[in-house]
């Protein structure tokens with residue numbers, strides 16, 4: 001029977017390992033075991049120093065091997081703004097054998113509510129205060145994650161569409177505590193140049209098809225620039241949050257093949273969007289993917305920053321929970337959201353419309369914001385509605401994969417007859433058990 005090991009690698013896909021891969025897989029196990037052992041030690045123990053040196057070496061060799069495609073990537077959680085995949089989430093994912101990803105996107109609004117609500121503060125000053133908070137908080141979350149897992153692989157997700165993108169990326173990379181930067185939302189023209197200053201941080205561009213990789217490969221070759229170390233493509237049809245432009249009739253395998261035609265065979269390509277079961281992971285690895293990312297599954301755990309009660313009421317109620325793909329995001333993109341709270345959302349949107357425009361913090365650049373500019377009357381203030389999700393507001397914006405309805409009755413979310421939000425290790429154990437589930441992730445197979 002096919003198995004997924006503790007980091008969700010499918011063992012039989014790699015059953016014909018060459019000698020070097022055997023060594024790397026053993027190193028992988030040693031690294032995972034070593035991280036567990038470290039949690040039982042204190043710096044004054046004799047073994048501590050020796051073990052930390054070993055772990056430093058193992059992590060760096062394994063990271064290199066992943067980016068050289070010598071071994072697959074462990075699963076990673078999706079980066080989730082605002083304040084959803086924070087340091088505690090990334091730390092827990094790393095401690096469960098995965099790649100932990102904090103969000104570096106708009107971490108400031110929840111820390112700056114007093115400023116935002118203060119009508120005395122002028123626009124420029126308000127924007128400045130919130131942007132400073134974005135940086136400080138993104139860095140703080142990296143530090144929290146690192147403290148929880150000193151030798152795990154740590155990533156940060158930042159959206160390029162933000163006006164303070166470069167400042168946030170530099171602040172995060174300057175910590176020297178992260179391993180991978182994931183960048184999505186937009187065409188990150190300045191990224192190869194910025195990352196030339198941070199050779200120790202790998203960077204992955206999030207794409208929906210081959211056009212962006214083509215562009216990134218080209219600009220990465222320019223003098224003073226660096227090429228992307230890898231790509232992450234989202235299956236727009238399924239992914240939670242904003243959707244990229246993608247021909248939904250193409251299967252993930254076809255998208256991968258097109259990306260490979262552009263970038264060649266050397267760099268890893270990761271995939272996410274609708275990965276819900278062990279069977280999805282197997283399917284992905286079999287089609288040549290180097291690693292998977294899970295957003296919604298991580299959101300529905302105790303370590304995401306979304307309050308359990310909100311998850312239970314809006315995400316896990318078969319009577320209420322419903323997703324829809326809508327074109328109302330102020331970014332102009334379509335997004336998949338959970339509309340279980342539609343009434344509350346609409347009421348708040350109407351109530352605060354005028355008030356909130358006067359408190360704008362230019363989170364996605366007010367000149368391009370379809371809410372601020374009134375370009376789309378159905379649009380909303382994304383900073384206001386999305387930051388409220390982690391604060392537990394019933395009218396908040398609730399992103400979700402449109403496979404949510406399919407998974408909400410999974411046994412993972414029930415304990416002793418009650419609705420239950422699992423831990424990260426419980427999620428991993430469940431995914432391991434579902435390799436025989438039957439994949440619906442692959443659009444080719446959907447409904448088959």
Ligand SMILES: Cc1cc2nc3c(=O)[nH]c(=O)nc-3n(C[C@H](O)[C@H](O)[C@H](O)COP(=O)(O)O)c2cc1C
Pocket residue numbers: 077078079080081082084103105157158159183184185206234238239240241242272273274275293294295296297299398399400401402
């Ligand atoms: C609540 C939520 C917030 C998200 N925020 C971001 C984000 O800030 N940046 C980003 O690149 N992707 C974001 N995503 C997408 C995830 O990182 C991930 O790519 C996606 O959720 C994978 O699809 P899945 O949810 O079907 O697993 C978000 C997804 C959700 C559910």
